Amino acid sequence: MTKPIIEVKNLAKNFGKNTVLKDITEDVMPGQVIVVIGPSGSGKSTFLRCLNLLETPTSGEVAFTGENLTTLDAKRVNELREQMGMVFQGFNLFPNMSVLENIKLAPMKVKGVDDKTATQRAHELLQQVNLDDHADAFPNSLSGGQAQRVAIARALAMNPKVMLFDEPTSALDPEMVGEVLNVMQDLANQGMTMVVVTHEMGFAKSVADQVWFMADGYIQETNTPDEFFSHPQTERAQDFLSKIL
Ligand code: ADP
Ligand code: MG
Numbered sequence: 001m002t003k004p005i006i007e008v009k010n011l012a013k014n015f016g017k018n019t020v021l022k023d024i025t026e027d028v029m030p031g032q033v034i035v036v037i038g039p040s041g042s043g044k045s046t047f048l049r050c051l052n053l054l055e056t057p058t059s060g061e062v063a064f065t066g067e068n069l070t071t072l073d074a075k076r077v078n079e080l081r082e083q084m085g086m087v088f089q090g091f092n093l094f095p096n097m098s099v100l101e102n103i104k105l106a107p108m109k110v111k112g113v114d115d116k117t118a119t120q121r122a123h124e125l126l127q128q129v130n131l132d133d134h135a136d137a138f139p140n141s142l143s144g145g146q147a148q149r150v151a152i153a154r155a156l157a158m159n160p161k162v163m164l165f166d167e168p169t170s171a172l173d174p175e176m177v178g179e180v181l182n183v184m185q186d187l188a189n190q191g192m193t194m195v196v197v198t199h200e201m202g203f204a205k206s207v208a209d210q211v212w213f214m215a216d217g218y219i220q221e222t223n224t225p226d227e228f229f230s231h232p233q234t235e236r237a238q239d240f241l242s243k244i245l
Helices: 044-051 074-081 099-111 115-128 144-156 173-190 201-207 225-232 235-244
Strands: 006-015 020-028 035-039 057-064 084-087 162-166 193-197 208-213 219-223
Touching: 006 044, 020 044, 020 144, 020 219, 035 044, 035 201, 044 057, 044 162, 044 193, 084 144, 099 115, 099 144, 115 144, 144 162, 144 173, 173 193, 201 225, 208 225, 208 235, 219 225, 219 235
Parallel strands: 035 193, 035 208, 084 162, 162 193
Antiparallel strands: 006 020, 006 057, 208 219
16 A cells, blocks of 8 residues: 655644634645645645754754654754755745755755766756756756746755645746746656645646645645536635635
């Protein structure tokens, strides 16, 4: 039987008196594309950050490839975190390095990959995101859509087993959203396991295997996108969809 790649059990997270995640239990299977949607402030970013322990859960467990992150030492957590690529709303590229250098940095520094191998791999990844002609450009000369595609290539350079995306297109001008979503769709088609927080409902409908609807500290509903958008099960989801669609 196939095992989950991420297992979340009774996850809860407080910030002081603010209980953001109350009790979340879900699995992500290898190759699955999960789209997490929900109102602003409902804890989607916090949830994503708990998956790779960028936030420490208040209680509960998060296991990655069978290892419970919440009980491991920092060294092992870091090793496992390297296998979880993360892409944020802001691109966070290093401004003083070229696109190519941005992509080569972590594989060389963290994994000890040699320069020639890292360069070759970086060019492959730039081809994958349609930016190999920008290898020597510096981040400040890129459009937002290009910068985000570089950020995706940079995350992929560590050969992650899963990719976590937190509203990767929210900061982009509308005409650049498509080029980033296309790259993400290609990645999904290649079998990458992905957890994507997004407000792009078209992407959710066409790419997600499952939609997870988060509100009030819980994942209120998990469903196929077809079912979720046509027959949402919970009143909370119906209400949310009626406001955005
Ligand atoms: P979403 O991504 O769904 O908009 P967030 O996970 O960013 O929601 O935030 C959920 C709640 O947690 C909000 O009330 C936010 O203010 C709070 N929160 C998030 N991060 C922190 C933090 N580092 N410290 C204190 N409160 C936080
Ligand atoms: Mg957020």
